[in-house]
Amino acid sequence: MTQEDTHQSGYNIHWRRNLAVCFAGSFSTLIAMTLLLPFLPLYVEQLGVKGHAAIVQWSGIAYGAAFFAAGLVAPLWGRLGDLYGRKLMLIRASFGMAVCVSLMGMVQDVWQLAALRLLIGLAGGYSSGSTILVAMQTPKNRSGWALGVLSAGIMAGNLVGPLIGGALPPLIGIRATFLSAGGVIFLAFLATTFLIKEEHRKPAKVEGKRASAFSLIPDKRPVIAMLVTGILLMVANMSIEPIITVYVAQIIDDQSRITLISGFVMSATALGTILSAPRLGKLADRIGHWNVIIGALSVSALLLIPQAFVTQGWQLIALRFLMGLALGGLLPCITSVIRHNIPDGVGGNVLGLSVSAQYIGQVAGSVAGGFIGGHFGMQAVFLGTSVLMALGAVYNWVVQSRRARHMVAAAGES
Structure with missing residues (x-):
């Protein structure tokens, strides 16, 4: 070529x-x-x-x-x-x-x-x-x-x-x-x-003026869905991270090991993500990025439920590792879906918005996690985050299903 x-x-x-x-x-x-x-x-x-x-x-x-x-x-x-x-x-x-x-x-x-x-x-x-x-x-x-x-x-x-x-x-x-x-x-x-x-290629122009990024996107629904999903991903991470040390202190007997166990819990999620991200990204190239996103959100929602009821530190470490394995495919797939649905000339602009959306999720997640944990208990943080991830999976499934039906109908008309 x-x-x-x-x-x-x-x-x-x-x-x-x-x-x-x-x-x-x-x-x-x-x-x-x-x-x-x-x-x-x-x-x-x-x-x-x-x-x-x-x-x-x-x-x-x-x-x-x-x-x-x-x-x-x-x-x-x-x-x-x-x-x-x-x-x-x-x-x-x-x-x-x-x-x-x-x-x-x-x-x-x-x-x-x-x-x-x-x-x-x-x-x-x-x-x-x-x-x-x-x-x-x-x-x-x-x-x-x-x-x-x-x-x-x-x-x-x-x-x-x-x-x-x-x-x-x-x-x-x-x-x-x-x-x-x-x-x-x-x-x-x-x-x-x-x-x-x-x-390098410069963005397209419309009638002699540079067009806004969103005006050049034929179908905005996938991009909006990915911005929302990016926020949900960071909320899922940051609602839990700030309270892990406090939660670990509640479930282990040896208080001298709180920071050690907390470090392992946090590292387990990162390690799971490192191991799974390339593999889930490769799988998504084969079976579809939307399928991996919906599956990852669904599995994460399920894994958050037992995290609310653990009684030993090792149980939380194992579940957070599995959580990292599930979440590893989300960021690559979110970026890939955006990439597949935008013109080349406005990629940086739209993906920059995606980064900002993720920062919003980080801030919102940490604030919400601390507030809910302080007023309603640590279990409520895990269960509430589980509900959010499940809603995110349903939302992505609905958007993808409607988009698929629209594409089939458009192909039939042509």
């Missing part, structure tokens, strides 16, 4: 190399971004904050600032990626993150730390940018597998980062850890600059 053929069919002949670079870049940048979790409160205290409540508050502000800012600007970076190239957005993100993370090792005040975390959110977004680039320049019949591989790299970075963050500061110090992390991200910047090959 010639390069012109691939251009017309909507994928890049260098997609495998681009996937490898994006996998390595997302893995390394997320390690650098999450390794501060274990020592963030200690660093906040070193910067002069006194009192347990103030340290916890500033740690939350500093950590959450990046995600808040990233959610706001994700559609903007997606739109600019459509206009000027997605590789350029990855170069911008990796360079900006390298500078900001390195500067975090030089701050003298907690305000400076929070401000740099905010700037990281505004300038960053390497993993979400990688997802958009891979989605838009991979053959459509391989998109599920490719996005599954990338999703596994993203989850692995989130899993390995805190482990390195727990081991490295005692050896080289907190400030040197930030400088080292900045150096790792700079390597990702170099790899992105010199190894990624992009065939």
